[in-house]
Amino acid sequence: DADYVIKETDILALFRITPQPGVDPIEASAAIAGESSTATWTVVWTDLLTACDLYRAKAYRVDPVPNVADQYFAYIAYDIDLFEEGSIANLTASIIGNVFGFKAVKALRLEDMRMPVAYLKTFQGPATGLIVERERMDKFGRPFLGATVKPKLGLSGKNYGRVVYEGLKGGLDFLKDDENINSQPFMRWRERFLYSMEGVNKASASAGEIKGHYLNVTAATMEDMYERAEFSKEVGSIICMIDLVIGYTAIQSMAIWARKHDMILHLHRAGNSTYSRQKNHGMNFRVICKWMRMAGVDHIHAGTVVGKLEGDPLMIKGFYNTLLESDTDINLPQGLFFAQNWASLRKVVPVASGGIHAGQMHQLLDYLG
Known part of the structure; x- marks a missing residue:
């Protein structure tokens, strides 16, 4: 969704995607966004029971990796309500849970994330500092x-x-x-x-x-x-x-x-x-x-x-x-x-x-x- 406007409360992730031959990088990015939020491998009627448009992650930008063939940077935004407060386990279950085994990608790497202030405030942070x-x-x-x-x-x-x-x-x-x-x-x-x-x-x-x-x-x-x-x-x-x-x-x-x-x-x-x-x-x-x-x-x-x-x-x-x-x-x-x-x-x-x-x-x- 190239028209998506990022919210201050969104959790942002940057993936390095290497699609399988013949797979469009934008489609691969959208699949990663869906699988790491609300979607599954097929369309299900129970999607109609929830606000999928709100909760589904948005792949809002896809760029070729400079000087590297067949690799792309996919920027994905996640609504903050997708995550339990103060839980690294829950965060990782979504962001790195299933997507790394996706057939549509030959390789996938999580390069960086942006955590919103509203989400960070739910964590203790360093015990001493x-x-x-x-x-x-x-x-x-x-x-x-x-x-x-x-x-x-x-x-x-x-x-x-x-x-x-x-x-x-x-x-x-x-x-x-x-x-x-x-x-x-x-x-x-x-x-x-x-x-x-x-x-x-x-x-x-x-x-x-x-x-x-x-x-x-x-x-x-x-x-x-x-x-x-x-x-x-x-x-x-x-x-x-x-x-x-x-x-x-x-x-x-x-x-x-x-x-x-x-x-x-x-x-x-x-x-x-x-x-x-x-x-x-x-x-x-x-x-x-x-x-x-x-x-x-x-x-x-x-x-x-x-x-x-x-x-x-x-x-x-x-x-x-x-x-x-x-x-x-x-x-x-x-x-x-x-x-x-x-x-x-x-x-x-x-x-x-x-x-x-x-x-x-x-x-x-x-x-x-």
């Missing part, structure tokens, strides 16, 4: 400096705590668990928490400053995660950690817990590259950045430019701006296709991690500020 975190840490005017315990698996609890102590004593603000250290036979979670906090407390006392260790509370059930998070608070930790793979509902639940208990919440983006790395199918990581700011995490891994993980400098700068700015304008080189007002949601700390060392710090500061 950058400003409050700096106040709690009493560290200003410089980046936080952290590292990950290695080897990530196999250490005993006592040796794990020793690594935490040595790293923090050497000048780090934070040490962290890695994504896959939970509660394995070689070191159960309670043992890890106790020895890690012993290292934190000794290093903090020695340095005369506040330090922390990201205690990974990721577990099989929400009950287990709450138990581990509560224990991390009891033993004096200021920060805990979860993995992206626990799912959107669990992430929101942990963010609400963290806000209630004055804990900083770190999110490791474990698993994101399964859908974000391919350039023509899946989902751009900037969309995950937006969803996670809404969900309520305080930290998220957002790329390094340098290091062991792939990343274009401008694209990663776009991720950082999405997490840190109160308002972002359209910036196509950074992959920001929509202006976004963040409705006073707190700022998320973008974490630069993945195979970087001290000799690359000048490059990080040059690229990312």
